Amino acid sequence: MATMNMIQALNDAHKVMMSRDEDIVVFGEDIGYFGGVFRVTEGLQKQFGKTRVFDAPIAEGGIVSTAVGMAAYGLKPLIEIQFADYIYPGYDQIVSEVAKMRYRTAAEWTMPMVIRTPYGGGIFGGQTHSQSPESLFTHIAGLKVVIPSTPYDAKGLLIAAVEDPDPVIFFEPKRIYNGPFDGHHDRPVKPWSKHPASEVPEGHYTVPIGKAAIVREGEDLTILTYGTMVHVALAAVEEQGLDAEVIDLRTLVPLDLDTIEQSVEKTGRCLVVHEAPRTSGFGAELVALVQERCFYHLESPVERVTGWDTPYPHSYEWSYFPGPKRMKKALEKVMAD
């Protein structure tokens, strides 16, 4: 066991897996000698050499497409897109090639690769360093979508993603790289070392893909969320004094429907929370699923707490971010009647 923040945990996952599997190659913008703008790949080039860890040209489409070729060869690309906001030039290759390869070749070629990318706001990154585009990948059959919320999960899920036979889009909540965030931007930042999930086992372990975590058991309502918002949601229910069941989905596709259904059937109320824009965010799918499957257990409409349907505005960051006040209002609404 060691105490790690998310960056260290992710870095450790790389080291564990690259030592075990020679076919893993890591590349992306600034990830080689320098170790990545968020330092997740620090020390890897030195340890594993330049042919397994190298800088890539600034061409997200080129990064993904060459990864496709490498996966076709039999390697396991574990690549970084510097910010999720910059994944779109690679979107065609992800949607048309990575996602569909197993299907269109009847499993003759598969695409075991992991595309890591930091996402989300709360760091004053403006419109192009703050986006949460996860729902755009959940609509694409063939992709798995994973989002950790703690150092422990980050390492275990990343190892699981690397071992997974299918392509995984791995979104890293950059706001909580260095410490959890309760949504109160005006309070001092807490370090991970104070959080139990910063205790990270050495060596190999996995957190299974497709399994949600009940991070708080409760009876009053169910909160479905992931990434940074897990911590914001947990803080909000404590502040409201509610006995909420908070579910950290961890994997958006394939979704842990069992855990969701069981919880909502128990509580009869449900709140969905994410930072991404509201319209056609992944929350919409969650609401649709819950009302399709648990309709007769619901005592009030499923509510959504989300970012707004605008670009992420630099100086209005804290009016955009779905923080404690938005949570409070939604919790009141879900608990009404």
Place this chain on the structure above:
Amino acid sequence: MATMNMIQALNDAHKVMMSRDEDIVVFGEDIGYFGGVFRVTEGLQKQFGKTRVFDAPIAEGGIVSTAVGMAAYGLKPLIEIQFADYIYPGYDQIVSEVAKMRYRTAAEWTMPMVIRTPYGGGIFGGQTHSQSPESLFTHIAGLKVVIPSTPYDAKGLLIAAVEDPDPVIFFEPKRIYNGPFDGHHDRPVKPWSKHPASEVPEGHYTVPIGKAAIVREGEDLTILTYGTMVHVALAAVEEQGLDAEVIDLRTLVPLDLDTIEQSVEKTGRCLVVHEAPRTSGFGAELVALVQERCFYHLESPVERVTGWDTPYPHSYEWSYFPGPKRMKKALEKVMAD
């Protein structure tokens, strides 16, 4: 008045608007001399000249990005992406530039452009000529998303889209270009001429963006749909003998919430129908909205009829397409209890 199929109606909309507005330029792959692979731009180059109607290199990103520059200059690009399946290389420019320009420049620069693209299956086009990616655009603030279902609407909505000050992604249901489709693939194809909405006024008229059409009034349930599926849904309710209210959304963003709410409050039941894959399809957003806003009027869960969460498989087209049988089952479910 003239009797037109959708292709003719769209072609006519181009001619009407290009004659009225010198700033409209039309370009795309094969759209010039040849008139487009679906013939929508036939005759335009001859009539309006090569500097207003021209073939583009096969580079969807280049088509959209040069259109951005033209719109910045003050022109109105009305461009074609040959198949919606090929829009992804232009996705970055659409998401990062077209959608956000008005916002990020505080309206100093705006992007009045129309991106037309044929979408949907039912023509044995296989995985890459059948996709329905509309939900991927509904999640992007700043874009309007329009889908016509008849020749009358096609012309009126395209004219409205061209006149709209905001960028419009205009999806054309290619399966019904030449005639409506009731979902019975084994029956002979009907021509548009038998359908009242093939009566298309000459010259200028608009069908407003943001307004749904109640294409069938009814009391039993509300069906929310668009594009090809409007006709499939209409046929299905007749076959089931249900008094359904069928709403052709026509615009997905901004959505006509008033019409939807009024209808569901009246009927108390709702079915959402689209051809796109289920998970995070636009149906999810519709279900979420309906249950958020009409929860206490709902007598049964809102159901979804959709394509499956797989790529569109060539020879299993008619098991993928949400046809009469899938409709029947869902209608029964919504009407149960």
Place this chain on the structure above:
Amino acid sequence: MSDKDPSLRRNAPKLALHVPEPPFRPGDTPDFSSLKVPPAGASPRPDTSVAAAETHELTTALVRVLGDDNKAVGAWDPKLDPDTLRKMLRDMVTVRIFDDRMYRAQRQGKTSFYMKCTGEEAIAVAAQTALDREDMHFPTYRQQGLLISRGYPLTEMMCQIYSNKGDKLKGRQLPIMYSDRKYGFFSISGNLATQFPQAVGWAMAAAIKGDSRIAMGWVGDGATAEGDFHSALTFATVYNAPVILAVVNNQWAISSFSGIAGAERATFAQRAVGYGIAGLRVDGNDALAVYAAVKWAAERARSNGGPTLIEFFTYRAEGHSTSDDPSGYRPTNEAKLWPLGDPIERLKAHLFAIGEWDEERHAAMTAECDAEVRAAQKESEKLGILPEQGKDGVETMFDDVYAEVPRHLAEQRDAALAEGRD
């Protein structure tokens, strides 16, 4: 202020947009006399280890081996033995017969779609012949010659075209979107140019692993405009990838001539110059020139000399696909008047010229190929044609989206099976 209204500059000279136009349109009589076709044997053949820059004069030339007298001539003559030549000829004839039969099958309603490569048979067949069996191709839809030349069972191809029970792709792909790992033929994508940088990635992987196999990527002239083309060349030059990047310039992209892809101002081979990699421009209707160029690039790649961009100059003699009628945008007799001739006729004439072939043997061989194709067609049609498909095996529709079927797809599978199909 509107940008449209440059009130300040009324007297300045007017700018004008240039929109490329092909030289001939329907109704015109094509006249190719201004096309400069250098004589066979004129191009020098640099050593495969030269600096990339030393190949750059070849990017505006045209490597040709077969002369007007049908003899092989010059430094690029690969000096192939007659058996290899005959094998290439046979493969090319098979491709053409195959194309004709499958085109007809589509017209007969037996499938939804087909694409011929008429006039381009030499390119895939000779390229395949020049590479090793273990090298990996990332093809487009117009390289059926690669498979045929590698001896891929014609029935397999046809079963794919019919999406029938013999189709190893389980009816999921549009006809002609073949895929076969054992034959070093990567899954064809419907999305143009995506395979080009993938080939570079495969070659990078081979280099990472210290392998000796190389990759060859293929793209059409029109598709070179995609961003993926630039990705391919950028990554290839940065990492010195052991890859051959081929542009098949058949001068048309559906209805757009190659000028719309930039061919008015530079050859496609010249793109190599900008990336500092080797480049060659080759007569694609000359099987010997194609063979020699690919062999050269392969030797270079195998010795860590890096990537080569090769433009094969040819002409798309038929429609783009069964969905296309080219008489709407180009003269119908353009293919016939196209001066580089028919690749099959030219190779045949060469074999005649060197005394290794005659009409009798050619007729017999053609009949054999024809019989083979017909037999394969009969065989594959036993396994069904498209209109009969899609009823059985609906459950397979949900396989291979992921390695394991997740719960939501299992539910959808159950629903689809309950639905049935008429």
Place this chain on the structure above:
Amino acid sequence: MSDKDPSLRRNAPKLALHVPEPPFRPGDTPDFSSLKVPPAGASPRPDTSVAAAETHELTTALVRVLGDDNKAVGAWDPKLDPDTLRKMLRDMVTVRIFDDRMYRAQRQGKTSFYMKCTGEEAIAVAAQTALDREDMHFPTYRQQGLLISRGYPLTEMMCQIYSNKGDKLKGRQLPIMYSDRKYGFFSISGNLATQFPQAVGWAMAAAIKGDSRIAMGWVGDGATAEGDFHSALTFATVYNAPVILAVVNNQWAISSFSGIAGAERATFAQRAVGYGIAGLRVDGNDALAVYAAVKWAAERARSNGGPTLIEFFTYRAEGHSTSDDPSGYRPTNEAKLWPLGDPIERLKAHLFAIGEWDEERHAAMTAECDAEVRAAQKESEKLGILPEQGKDGVETMFDDVYAEVPRHLAEQRDAALAEGRD
């Protein structure tokens, strides 16, 4: 069969991946003696109407005007009058002072982010000076010199940097993402290279309309790898767009040196060759050379001679941004040892050399610029600094997503206003 296990070919030579590595890393002492810097005046200046190919030797050269003796020399000498030279010098000095003040403001917590262009001041300033006031720029974040040289109010820039009440972009954009239509300065995008083909589109529009204004697109060396770079060059060559396409090769892209973008094997200017357009490679630290090259390309574009790709060779003397510490990946003294010198010092020395400037005047001018920048800073800070922002005007957050606020956004606006902010 696994592709990883090439059992058939154990004796074949091993392929190897080349991963470019910059010549110097932290701890090394940079030695640029092997860098070939041609003497000033050595490059010929072709007529602006020549065929593109006649410029191609200039894509591997380096157009330089300022000699070691600080005199202007050779065919590219733009023969500018001293007032223009002094204006350029003043603008460059202002840019540098502005950068220093704003960098410090960020360090003082007054805003979130800043990016300097230290060492690259000549490029934007001289390019702006060479074009007409009505020509349109599609810049990156490192062309603040364009705005300053066009006389854009410094307070406007600072208000944007502080996202304060004077910010015409309403606090929506990251600092330095300026936009001003009246100043011909297109909205800077956070997404690299997107603006490059947009510049081509604007130029195409100007050509469609018979306008006389041209566009200039800007991109960094690293960002040339994006697909948008290829779109820009492809569309520019196909339609002969009246556009100048500038690559600012400052040799670094955050921590990656230009070899990762392909600079080991070709210059960025050489990319022009592959598209058949004019290309020039220019000493970006020589304001006169920059001016002359842009003037040349502008003249060419205005007379429908088509696009020119210009590489400005320079060095990013400071960190990438306030978020970057370059000592982690390159020697700290590399900027000082970089042989092309400081653009401000070089232009100043030239003015000295021609007797049009002296230390006294320079000190006075510098003090004036400094005062101007300080005054602007004071002025703009009256309108607020970032930490105070975001509380008022929350309702404006929902404007300009669309021309009119649709119902769902009106509802969200109400919710946001009800929420308030602490």
